[in-house]
Amino acid sequence: MSMDEQGSLRERLVDAGVELVLAEGSGAVGLREIARRAGVSHGAPRRYFATHQALLSAVARRGFEELAGRFEAAVAGAAGPREKVAAFARVYVAFAGERRGMFELMFRHDLLNGDGVAEGQPRLREATRPLFGEMARLVGECLGEPARAGVVTAALWTNLHGLAQLWGWGSVQLMLGEQARVDALLDAVLDAHLGPVAA
Amino acid sequence: MSMDEQGSLRERLVDAGVELVLAEGSGAVGLREIARRAGVSHGAPRRYFATHQALLSAVARRGFEELAGRFEAAVAGAAGPREKVAAFARVYVAFAGERRGMFELMFRHDLLNGDGVAEGQPRLREATRPLFGEMARLVGECLGEPARAGVVTAALWTNLHGLAQLWGWGSVQLMLGEQARVDALLDAVLDAHLGPVAA
DNA sequence: AGGGCGGCGTAGACAGTGTCTACAGGGGGT
DNA sequence: ACCCCCTGTAGACACTGTCTACGCCGCCCT
Numbered sequence: 001m002s003m004d005e006q007g008s009l010r011e012r013l014v015d016a017g018v019e020l021v022l023a024e025g026s027g028a029v030g031l032r033e034i035a036r037r038a039g040v041s042h043g044a045p046r047r048y049f050a051t052h053q054a055l056l057s058a059v060a061r062r063g064f065e066e067l068a069g070r071f072e073a074a075v076a077g078a079a080g081p082r083e084k085v086a087a088f089a090r091v092y093v094a095f096a097g098e099r100r101g102m103f104e105l106m107f108r109h110d111l112l113n114g115d116g117v118a119e120g121q122p123r124l125r126e127a128t129r130p131l132f133g134e135m136a137r138l139v140g141e142c143l144g145e146p147a148r149a150g151v152v153t154a155a156l157w158t159n160l161h162g163l164a165q166l167w168g169w170g171s172v173q174l175m176l177g178e179q180a181r182v183d184a185l186l187d188a189v190l191d192a193h194l195g196p197v198a199a
Numbered sequence: 200m201s202m203d204e205q206g207s208l209r210e211r212l213v214d215a216g217v218e219l220v221l222a223e224g225s226g227a228v229g230l231r232e233i234a235r236r237a238g239v240s241h242g243a244p245r246r247y248f249a250t251h252q253a254l255l256s257a258v259a260r261r262g263f264e265e266l267a268g269r270f271e272a273a274v275a276g277a278a279g280p281r282e283k284v285a286a287f288a289r290v291y292v293a294f295a296g297e298r299r300g301m302f303e304l305m306f307r308h309d310l311l312n313g314d315g316v317a318e319g320q321p322r323l324r325e326a327t328r329p330l331f332g333e334m335a336r337l338v339g340e341c342l343g344e345p346a347r348a349g350v351v352t353a354a355l356w357t358n359l360h361g362l363a364q365l366w367g368w369g370s371v372q373l374m375l376g377e378q379a380r381v382d383a384l385l386d387a388v389l390d391a392h393l394g395p396v397a398a
Numbered sequence: 399a400g401g402g403c404g405g406c407g408t409a410g411a412c413a414g415t416g417t418c419t420a421c422a423g424g425g426g427g428t
Numbered sequence: 429a430c431c432c433c434c435t436g437t438a439g440a441c442a443c444t445g446t447c448t449a450c451g452c453c454g455c456c457c458t
Contacts, residue, residue, distance in 0.1 A: 009435085027309045031416060041437050042416090052416060109368050110226045110303075125373060132374045151387045154371055154379075155358065159388075162361025163354075169308050172353055174324060175331045180353075188350045189358075192391045208406085230445060240408050241445090251445060 010048040012038045017059035018102070026104040029056060056105065057112040057124050063102040064127040067095050071131060081141035082197065086190055088135055089160050093186060096164030103168070107161075132157065142194050156193040163189060209247040211237050216258035217301070225303040228255060255304065256311040256323050262301040263326040266294050270330060280340035281396070285389055287334055288359050292385060295363030302367065306360075331356065341393050355392040362388060 007015075016037035021029050031052045032042040049055040074087035096103040105111065112124060132153065139156065140149035163185065166172050173180050191197070206214075215236040220228050230251045231241040248254040273286035295302040304310065311323060331352065338355065339348035362384065365371050372379050390396070 025309070030414090032414085043418090043438075044436055046417080047435065104309075107364075107368075110224070125370070128370075129374065150375055151384060152391075154375055154384055155362070155388045155391055157374070158361035158365050158371065158384075159354065159358035160361070161365055162357035162359070165306075165364075166357050166360055169306075171324070171327075172357065175328065175356070176349055176353055185350060185353055185357075188354045192351075192354055229443090231443085242409075242447090243407055245446080246406065 009038070009040065009044065013040075013045055013048065013055060014058045014062060017055060018062050021059060021101045021105055022099065023101075025101040026108060028101075029059065029105065031055065053112055060102075060106045060112050061124060061127065063099065063106045064124070066099070066102075067091075067106075068127075068131060070095060071134075075134070075138075081138045082194065085135065085138050085142060085156075085194065088138070089156075089186055089190060092160045093164040093167060093182060096168050097182075100168055103164070107165075139194070152193055156189070159189050159193065208237070208239065208243065212239075212244055212247065212254060213257045213261060216254060217261050220258060220300045220304055221298065222300075224300040225307060228258065228304065230254065252311055259301075259305045259311050260323060260326065262298065262305045263323070265298075265301075266290075266305075267326075267330060269294060270333075274333070274337075280337045281393065284334065284337050284341060284355075284393065287337070288355075288385055288389060291359045292363040292366060292381060295367050296381075299367055302363070306364075338393070351392055355388070358388050358392065 013034060017029055017034045020034060020037055031045060034055065035042045035045055038044075045055055049058065070091045071088060074091045075084045078084040078087040135157065136149050136153040139153045140146035143149060143152060163172070163182075167182055167185075172182075172185065212233060216228055216233045219233060219236055230244060233254065234241045234244055237243075244254055248257065269290045270287060273290045274283045277283040277286040308324075334356065335348050335352040338352045339345035342348060342351060362371070362381075366381055366384075371381075371384065375384075
């Protein structure tokens with residue numbers, strides 16, 4: 001269990017997968033292609049990942065980690081709870097826009113429904129749970145009535161997810177016209193779920 | 200250009216694809232597997248579909264047609280504009296729940312970004328456009344102010360899409376607990392975008 | 399009726415994939 | 429010094445989507 005100066009091959013494989021999915025999209029992350037980019041033979045990944053899904057899960061986990069980091073930074077830099085939630089929302093759709101391939105991979109449940117990674121790690125499906133909890137807390141502060149925080153947060157969360165996805169595909173632009181602005185839509189979403197800002 | 204009593208092979212291939220995606224999920228719709236189910240050799244589909252993507256697009260189009268039919272029936276059976284929009288919404292998440300594999304396929308843009316079907320057909324990406332227009336009209340009636348109908352409809356649409364997707368994967372249940380009810384969440388979504396029912 | 403012909407489906411080849419298995423090389427511990 | 433285990437290599441296997449060459453059958457034309 002020694003790490004050479006290049007980092008263990010396990011990490012290098014995940015690195016290569018991340019690079020690949022960022023550069024070429026979620027359809028290009030083949031097992032052999034990752035191995036090629038990491039400079040090893042196609043059988044090498046099998047020492048560390050039992051299956052292709054497991055490797056992809058590790059790649060997707062990196063995506064969730066980056067997303068969580070962005071959330072943390074954005075929330076820390078915002079003033080009130082309402083602004084924090086807004087920052088949260090902006091980070092979500094910005095991430096989906098910038099890291100399109102990674103975002104796709106992160107929600108391709110058919111590709112990563114295995115446990116995905118070594119025994120100690122939490123299951124990938126639960127990676128966003130603490131984020132949801134944090135957001136529910138903030139939403140509760142915004143609403144005043146914490147009883148409804150759960151459903152409102154879920155409604156807002158699903159809205160952000162759908163907006164990020166459909167916007168990234170250009171479907172919203174197709175419906176609203178090319179001059180549509182995502183910021184305006186995002187504000188409308190926030191107002192709908194949290195009430196207008198003046199409230 | 201004669202059709203035997205079994206229907207042309209083109210249709211039989213799409214039928215087989217639909218059956219397959221409904222029965223086995225969106226990951227099982229291989230070109231050869233479809234051909235196998237249709238009882239022809241693996242090269243036969245190539246006469247009618249230039250590529251695998253084209254065949255999948257035709258399969259997905261069937262999904263959009265069924266969805267449009269469900270919309271039509273539900274909207275026709277509802278009373279006021281608000282009830283019509285609610286019926287619309289219920290149909291969307293119900294479809295995603297019942298026809299999970301088809302729903303996945305319909306939004307796997309990487310699998311079906313080709314034109315997909317013969318020359319006369321409209322592009323698949325625009326299949327939902329008339330539905331959006333119809334919904335925007337209804338939303339305008341609900342709101343009174345038709346100026347905001349576009350953004351509100353887009354916000355609601357994306358919310359339905361995200362809810363359908365995340366609910367179908369069980370992500371919402373993971374966040375809210377297993378006793379969460381999708382109907383309650385759906386009502387909250389409608390209230391958020393259209394205002395409470397009493398208004 | 400007989401002869402071509404054109405469309406339809408078959409069958410094989412090809413490159414590529416994920417998974418599995420057998421094997422070589424090297425370092426550390428006894 | 430020896431042995432063993434760990435790590436990575438290399439080949440096989442079944443499978444995929446695409447492409448090409450080839451038969452077959454029914455139709456139209458003379």
